[in-house]
Amino acid sequence: MPWIFRQLVRLVVVLFCVTLLTYMIVNILPGDVAIVILGNLATPEDIAGLRKDLGLDRPMLVRYFDWLGSALSGDLGRSYRNGEPVVQAILDRLPVSLQLMVMAQVIALGIAIPVALLSVRRPGGIFDRISASAAFGFLAMPNFMLGIVLIYLFSVTFDLLPATGFTPMSEGLWDNFVSMILPSMTLGLIEWTVLMRVLRSDLLTTLKEDFILLARAKGLPPWRVLLQHALRPSSFTLITILGLNIGGLIGGAVIVEQIFALPGVGRLLLGGIFNRDLILVQGTVAFIAVGFVVINFLVDMLYAVLDPRVRHVRFRS
């Protein structure tokens, strides 16, 4: 399958470039991990010595290929700052980020699907117009602003939910769930607008198809037509959009984790950047980039398998 082969080559090239670029960028950051390790009392001689020990005095490309070599064998090195293995650090925090993203998606889908279904029942009707306006409004909300408004409403004013902070699952499932509501709402309340609008237009197109008209002609009740015949093909579009949106979701998660003090991968990354923990930043960025690229690759593949025409017009937008 030459097409698949080409795609795989592309995947590898993109990943290579992304990790190399990260390496270069992270390495030109001013500030110095040696200072982070040695503290504000270190002497310049100690700092130079430690840089040597860490191999930071070698040419950047040499270091990059070293890193790449061990990364391919699943070893991302140890954090310069506290010696924690980077793979372990990511895996420890990944559940928090995943929980955040999954809960956000559930909220987004939970709003988007019913709203889209109700909208297309009478396009241009009152519900359609109100929901379109609401979507328009939510889309204009920066996530950091929405986060703060939600804290103000649910925490400061009504005292219903904890403002910030994370309760791990080991402290109790319910407490954990409660501590994740506001963060995932912050992401989900923006995300649903995208899903809803795509789903709505997709449903409108589907509803004009012959098989829908046939189902209608058979006298099926409108909601059955919608749910059974129209929604199913559209859910495929929805999956694609979810894949495309993963990048935005990750970016949003970094900020939301910061606002709500969640110990997720995004905070790990930010902390690494601030501490010049190059190896940690490198590992985390590579991990995120790989996740992003692979998910999109899978979505593309899925799309191609189900709809052969795509192979020829791959670069849609």
Added chain:
Amino acid sequence: MALFSRRFGLVAALTAAFAAPAFAQAPAAAPVRGGALTIGVESDFEGFDPVRAGVYSNSTVTAASLFYETLMRLDDKGNLLPALALSMTPNEDGSVWTAKIRPNVKWHDGTPFTAQAVADHFNRLLDPANRFAGRAYLAIEKVEAPDDLTAVFKMRGPNAALPRTLAQPTVTTLIISVKAAQEKGADYNRNPVGTGPFVFKEWRAADRLVAERNPNYWDKDKPYLDRVTVRPLPDSDARYASLVKGDVQVIWEDRAENIVKAKKDKNLHVLTWVGSGALVIPLNTQREPLNDKRVRQAVSMALNRKANAAVLTQGLRPVHDDPYGPSSGIECKDNGALKYDPEAARKLVADYGKPVKLTMTVTATPRGREGAQVFQADMKKAGIDVEIKPVDQTQLVKEALTRDFQVTGWRIIDLADVDPQMFANFHSKSPINFSGYNNAEVDRLLLVGRTSLDENKRKAAYCDMIKILNDDAVWLWSGSNIDFAITRANVRGIPALRGGAVQVESAWFAK
């Protein structure tokens, strides 16, 4: 050394009536055994191998003092008490100190604790090959162990402050098992072995550290608690909310709004510790235009330190005119501080003749921004232009160390004795004297403070020194080192928050 603490950013200080340290609960009742305590701290831990971690934030000291111990201890009044050492005695001039080690103490891995372990710990830190940064503060040359129960500290010169310095829990004085560190290598940082009242169980990064009661602890009655959990809760509001809800029973706190709230809450109790050290604004004496004393004095007089701090910290963090703090016992009748006087500052600037433009390097945090903007506004009134340069912490440290700054924000940490910090910051030969200050008389006084065994002579030297430093306007004292912890009302027995650490060896729950 709270390098990673949020307070590291420049905090403009304030004054108000000086609040006496309030160690609240009078321990009338006898301690009760049992119970599990959770402490909320500000940041995750750097790790527990001093060589790898480099610095311990106050959060890390809180956790480390569960399983590590110091040779000596200080009670809340500042009296020395024995801990891992039964006693410490100097030779005539104080250049050699002999510590009698407590017998029958065991490491958590079951091996006996000996004088050799003490020597190994300090010698490891002093070995230049290990590049332990804090060694610049240590006046120790080497430590020897002639027998199992005797450790001999050879000093670089006469040193009066050693026992007190060793009594403050810090990255250098908390004694680790070097043997375990060698066996475990890089993993030791996350799996510490000590002699302390609690045994390390687990540390889940960014989540919690758990330690359990050490049944073989040398002080038979202690500890009272069965288990202690330390949780990093970086967001101060979340930390406070967890305390109010009862999820944690003690928190370290620095947000004025929360402390004020807690003081009104019957279920909570506020602990206050006024340490030595200070929040400071160092001026680089080697850079134009701050190499001119008139300009430095103008900056000092233009900054309305006390009024600013009174507003910004709601009176919780008074400003003093020296970095000594009440715990040091140094009280100067005349500290030579320049008074707030924007008019005089203007005249000095005019006298200098050229327009004065300064760049202030601060951390890119809300607090760094706040302090810098207040500084900027005050300087403007005296005709001094200030540009703010926000950088992150590592960059700030680098600029300070390489003396590549004009004005910045810094902190002198809380230590039991003022000598190590003062010497490091102001002696002309110190590698970390980053103001580039060079004054023969101050050098001489620093040596008196370091070497004299006469407590009164030392105090007089520090008072003479502060007069010179204030008149020269080298570092501006912008706030005192005050630490706050809030506990549930039934928590008892937490000692003074030295270095901002919460120590729970003798903590217990009242019924």
Added chain:
Amino acid sequence: MSASAAKSTVVAATRPRRRWHWALALPLGWLLLVVFLAITADWIGLPDPSAQELILRRKPPSAEYLLGTDNLGRDMLSRIIYGARTSLIVGICAPFLGFLVGGAIGMSAGYFRGKIDLLAVGFIDILLAFPSLVLALTFTAYLGQSLFNVTLALGILSIPAAARVSRANTLAWANRDFVLAARTIGASNWRIITREILPNLLPPMFAFWLVAISVIIVAEGALSFLGLGIPAPQPSWGGMIADGREALDVAPHTALIPAAVMFATVLSLNFVGDMVRNMVDPRRSAL
């Protein structure tokens, strides 16, 4: 941040097109007001946005301080208006920069196809897979935090989106009869690109630019919110929200007012952007 640019394109107009006359008045009016105030800020008798009155910190709105004071006792109204300057300068210039570079890349890719296209698409893929925050952070940390550097960083972040839009449109126009005709009479590639394709590309790019402005304003806010934006004391909406966040319980107005202003501005920009896009690109409204 670039992903949210893509998001906006996905979400193109679903609004009914007819009633835009009155619906446009409100957002357009708001934008004009913001622009007008940002330009004239120095001449309308506002207090200095960095003048502090510490004693009066975090005071609620009053006759003297119409929008209250912030954490250092500065006039919020003045800071919001001067903050609009920051937002507008970054918001207008950064996408412009991105569109110059991205537009050129996209046009060459769409026109020449083949290897150039492959390279360009690869380049875009890489930029998109790269966490934009790290990129922005690197620039501000390496070059120092300043208005120019923040603009530059966000400009780079908007390259991929701009390249995609221009590439897609070039692809559509490059096969039109008049382009083929120009080619058969021997017009040079340069001439075809600049005379035949570029003019057709400008309207959709302009519409997209309007949407990009709002995306960039949000991105600048996010950077400032994380403390990596414009240095103090120059006001920025994101920075004001971050400062106010510290006192949400005691002085909510210090965070909520800049948040509301930012929201209104972004909303209006999206609105106007959508309208313009519907006018220049009728196919989109049928989506």
